[in-house]
Amino acid sequence: MTPSTVSRATPEFQSAAIGAEVLRLTNVSKHFPGVRALDEVCFDLRRGEVHAVCGENGAGKSTLMKIISGQYQPDGGGIAYKGEARRFANSLDAERAGIAIIHQELNLIPHLSVAENIYLAREPKRGWFIDRATLRRDAQACLDRLGVDIRPDALVKSLSVAQCQMVEIAKALSLNAEIVIMDEPTSSLTESETALLFQVIHELKREGVGIVYISHRLDEMAAIVDRVTVLRDGRYVSTHDFAATSVDDIVARMVGRSLEEKFPERTSVPTDEVLLSVSGLTRRGVFHDVGFELRRGEILGFAGLMGAGRTEVARAIFGADPLDSGRIRLGDRDITVRSPRDAIDHGLAYLSEDRKSHGLAIKMSVVQNLTLATMDAMSNRFGFIDFEAEAKAAKTYIDLLSIRTPSPHQVAKLLSGGNQQKIVIGKWLLRQSRILFFDEPTRGIDVGAKFAIYQLLDRLAAQGIGVVLISSELPEILGLTDRVAVFHEGCLTAVLNTRDTSQEEIMHHASGHSRPTAPGAATP
Amino acid sequence: MSDISTTTNSAPPSAREPGEPKARMMNDKKKDLIQKFAALASLMLLVAVFAMTSDAFLSVNNGMTIALQVTSIAYLGIGATCVIITGGIDLSVGSVLALAGVVAALAVKAGVPVPLGMGLGILVGAFCGLLNGLCVTRLKLPPFIATLGMMLVARGVALQITGARAVSGLGESFGELGNGALFRVVTIGDDGFPNVVFPGIPYPVILMVVAAIAVAVMLSRTTLGRHIYAVGSNAEAARLSGVNVARVTLVTYILSGSLAGLTGCVLMSRLVTAQPNEGVMYELDAIASAVIGGTSLIGGVGTISGTAIGAFVIGILRNGLNMNGVSAFTQQIIIGLVILLTVWIDQIRNRR
Numbered sequence: 001m002t003p004s005t006v007s008r009a010t011p012e013f014q015s016a017a018i019g020a021e022v023l024r025l026t027n028v029s030k031h032f033p034g035v036r037a038l039d040e041v042c043f044d045l046r047r048g049e050v051h052a053v054c055g056e057n058g059a060g061k062s063t064l065m066k067i068i069s070g071q072y073q074p075d076g077g078g079i080a081y082k083g084e085a086r087r088f089a090n091s092l093d094a095e096r097a098g099i100a101i102i103h104q105e106l107n108l109i110p111h112l113s114v115a116e117n118i119y120l121a122r123e124p125k126r127g128w129f130i131d132r133a134t135l136r137r138d139a140q141a142c143l144d145r146l147g148v149d150i151r152p153d154a155l156v157k158s159l160s161v162a163q164c165q166m167v168e169i170a171k172a173l174s175l176n177a178e179i180v181i182m183d184e185p186t187s188s189l190t191e192s193e194t195a196l197l198f199q200v201i202h203e204l205k206r207e208g209v210g211i212v213y214i215s216h217r218l219d220e221m222a223a224i225v226d227r228v229t230v231l232r233d234g235r236y237v238s239t240h241d242f243a244a245t246s247v248d249d250i251v252a253r254m255v256g257r258s259l260e261e262k263f264p265e266r267t268s269v270p271t272d273e274v275l276l277s278v279s280g281l282t283r284r285g286v287f288h289d290v291g292f293e294l295r296r297g298e299i300l301g302f303a304g305l306m307g308a309g310r311t312e313v314a315r316a317i318f319g320a321d322p323l324d325s326g327r328i329r330l331g332d333r334d335i336t337v338r339s340p341r342d343a344i345d346h347g348l349a350y351l352s353e354d355r356k357s358h359g360l361a362i363k364m365s366v367v368q369n370l371t372l373a374t375m376d377a378m379s380n381r382f383g384f385i386d387f388e389a390e391a392k393a394a395k396t397y398i399d400l401l402s403i404r405t406p407s408p409h410q411v412a413k414l415l416s417g418g419n420q421q422k423i424v425i426g427k428w429l430l431r432q433s434r435i436l437f438f439d440e441p442t443r444g445i446d447v448g449a450k451f452a453i454y455q456l457l458d459r460l461a462a463q464g465i466g467v468v469l470i471s472s473e474l475p476e477i478l479g480l481t482d483r484v485a486v487f488h489e490g491c492l493t494a495v496l497n498t499r500d501t502s503q504e505e506i507m508h509h510a511s512g513h514s515r516p517t518a519p520g521a522a523t524p
Numbered sequence: 525m526s527d528i529s530t531t532t533n534s535a536p537p538s539a540r541e542p543g544e545p546k547a548r549m550m551n552d553k554k555k556d557l558i559q560k561f562a563a564l565a566s567l568m569l570l571v572a573v574f575a576m577t578s579d580a581f582l583s584v585n586n587g588m589t590i591a592l593q594v595t596s597i598a599y600l601g602i603g604a605t606c607v608i609i610t611g612g613i614d615l616s617v618g619s620v621l622a623l624a625g626v627v628a629a630l631a632v633k634a635g636v637p638v639p640l641g642m643g644l645g646i647l648v649g650a651f652c653g654l655l656n657g658l659c660v661t662r663l664k665l666p667p668f669i670a671t672l673g674m675m676l677v678a679r680g681v682a683l684q685i686t687g688a689r690a691v692s693g694l695g696e697s698f699g700e701l702g703n704g705a706l707f708r709v710v711t712i713g714d715d716g717f718p719n720v721v722f723p724g725i726p727y728p729v730i731l732m733v734v735a736a737i738a739v740a741v742m743l744s745r746t747t748l749g750r751h752i753y754a755v756g757s758n759a760e761a762a763r764l765s766g767v768n769v770a771r772v773t774l775v776t777y778i779l780s781g782s783l784a785g786l787t788g789c790v791l792m793s794r795l796v797t798a799q800p801n802e803g804v805m806y807e808l809d810a811i812a813s814a815v816i817g818g819t820s821l822i823g824g825v826g827t828i829s830g831t832a833i834g835a836f837v838i839g840i841l842r843n844g845l846n847m848n849g850v851s852a853f854t855q856q857i858i859i860g861l862v863i864l865l866t867v868w869i870d871q872i873r874n875r876r
Contacts, residue, residue, distance in 0.1 A: 320764055344766040358764055361757035363824040372754055373765040375747045383746040427765065 019047030028077035055231035070094030100172030110157035115139035162193035255503035263479030268462035270298035281326030304487030318350040349428035353440040397426035418449025574844030594839035600810030603780030611823025612667035616674035617784035618806035625788030629798030646785035653781020657774035702794030740828035756823030
């Protein structure tokens with residue numbers, strides 16, 4: 001394909017008006033083992049329109065995108081592209097047909113130039129060699145069409161994130177894309193960069209490209225979005241003209257479910273005794289001036305969007321990442337935490353959201369994982385392990401947490417996700433930790449195992465342990481916690497009493513879109 | 525926390541555990557056993573084949589010769605195993621052993637008593653290991669690069685301080701460690717010539733057994749050993765569990781360096797001459813013995829017993845091929861193929 005011959009400037013597309021339908025998904029479903037990621041979802045896209053897809057984390061947006069872009073094949077339903085029923089075998093197939101996707105993590109090669117990236121694997125050739133002149137000229141033409149000022153010879157590693165995004169869009173244009181999918185394109189852009197991106201999006205619209213736009217930032221959408229479709233729990237909720245709806249309305253539809261998942265009744269009330277209090281926690285560029293208190297027997301939720309800084313705050317308190325400033329008090333004395341070792345010695349525990357890469361030594365056995373944080377207590381002063389004590393302690397927690405394993409010496413890698421999670425929890429219970437940070441403890445595990453973990457959290461709180469529950473699932477936060485700390489872009493925006501709040505209020509604080517009518521931050 | 529069980533046991537209606545993985549796990553266990561057995565069996569097979577093809581192969585004398593030849597690979601292999609389990613690699617041991625050996629020899633030549641001189645050699649090895657470890661943990665250099673640098677530096681220093689000449693004239697006592705043996709029984713025959721009834725167990729072999737058992741116990745029975753496996757299995761998880769990852773890593777490099785120092789002293793003692801060019805490419809034998817013994821270069825997996833088997837596989841191959849008059853070049857080809865074969869088998873086992 002010679003990109004210089006590409007022309008989409010037919011009169012039909014030069015009008016800014018929204019054109020004919022280019023894509024229609026009818027009752028598309030996708031199942032993964034144990035999860036119904038998409039359930040009979042409908043979606044359509046017209047030329048020259050920006051169609052936003054909204055929903056909470058886990059609502060099915062990513063799955064929908066991956067189906068449109070050919071990365072997943074739907075289990076049921078149909079896809080009509082330009083009026084014809086199509087099935088894309090893979091992403092390359094979809095790309096050839098004119099569907100481009102711009103991922104949140106950009107897929108450019110840093111050490112190659114802008115032009116080389118745009119035409120990667122489709123370089124214009126003269127005989128055996130790359131035709132550099134044509135490559136440059138074509139790349140320049142693509143960039144010019146977007147009206148962006150990037151040199152085709154610049155190395156990608158020298159560009160800003162926003163510029164990289166422009167290069168990705170230029171690449172999509174060079175591919176003759178008729179549909180461009182953008183996944184959280186503004187999440188790492190500054191305001192002026194966002195404005196530039198929106199200009200480019202307007203340019204794409206004028207060229208008749210249909211844009212699927214996924215973003216958490218509802219406030220920004222008014223500038224570009226024509227229609228919005230809301231998904232919830234993998235199901236289709238509604239589609240509206242953006243102009244005829246409001247941000248509040250969209251949020252209400254996104255979270256609109258009742259607490260249908262079953263949560264155990266909380267059996268205890270928190271005491272007034274403060275276990276942990278932090279203030280002024282700052283890590284430059286990550287989070288700023290975060291302060292909160294955790295009480296004995298309390299479950300404190302950390303709510304917020306991905307990347308709001310919840311995990312980072314927890315990791316810093318645990319000594320896994322450095323802090324620039326801030327105070328950590330345990331009861332009534334200040335403590336210094338330089339490493340996870342320090343934190344563990346102070347009775348803190350952190351259960352990572354990324355179980356496989358940060359929580360579990362997958363090649364080691366169930367027993368060895370359970371006792372990993374408690375080896376000092378399991379060995380004599382020469383470092384020789386007391387295998388009997390170790391086996392006994394491990395058995396206690398295997399029984400207590402009903403970890404399903406054929407043998408305590410089974411390699412952790414071979415257990416199911418839920419059981420692996422129980423091992424990591426068991427590791428900290430065995431350590432007798434008093435303050436537990438649970439980061440997305442139920443991610444990727446089945447409903448039954450989730451319930452067991454909810455019950456466990458409640459039991460732990462009843463025993464006077466302080467629990468911080470970081471969760472992106474609002475029902476989990478509402479169903480389990482006593483109070484909720486809401487984060488937005490590295491700042492703690494509100495601490496709410498769970499009993500007096502709602503998903504809508506939390507979402508508003510989490511998106512930085514504070515509603516004047518909302519009750520202010522409350523602490524008991 | 526005893527009351528947790530009452531609720532967790534009565535848990536969710538939909539908690540299910542398919543029976544299928546259980547069957548698979550049993551199968552895995554079997555595979556593991558087969559792998560362990562297979563390594564040992566192939567060793568036995570080698571012995572059987574060489575015993576048939578060469579009359580002199582299966583004798584006490586040759587057995588001791590093989591054991592003696594295997595010692596240097598084994599010392600280095602033991603250190604390499606610990607380093608590799610943490611996910612690292614030590615390419616410097618061949619050079620470090622040369623440096624340690626010549627330092628010991630120069631010290632003895634300068635009048636230092638032999639045991640002290642050799643102790644100094646081992647310390648030099650430990651120091652090189654310490655530098656390797658600091659480069660990896662403090663400067664965050666990839667282990668391959670850090671130890672590659674040390675490989676060149678140590679060899680250069682060894683050549684520099686000796687003027688690239690062998691250090692000889694070290695006296696008989698310098699050769700005691702490498703050439704002496706325990707329980708050696710010699711009678712003087714009627715013709716006046718000594719008659720060796722039992723060649724004895726060479727000191728290096730005893731040292732090898734002691735080192736292997738000590739490190740095996742350290743790896744399997746102590747906190748340090750557990751932490752070494754944890755670091756190699758998942759360094760971040762280990763760190764978040766309170767393991768001092770840097771210290772554990774450092775210890776393995778120091779151990780590897782010390783064992784290289786010991787190897788240098790033993791080798792130089794056997795020749796009663798210190799050669800600054802000794803030990804070239806020995807690091808590859810060490811890594812090969814660990815890998816043949818089932819140690820994973822990705823880290824987290826490996827045993828000393830496996831490495832011992834690996835060292836003997838290499839040693840017996842060399843010895844047996846020698847006795848059958850196979851040329852040194854052909855030997856290299858065969859050993860190379862054996863490494864490829866064993867690692868390929870290991871890959872299949874892990875692919876599942």
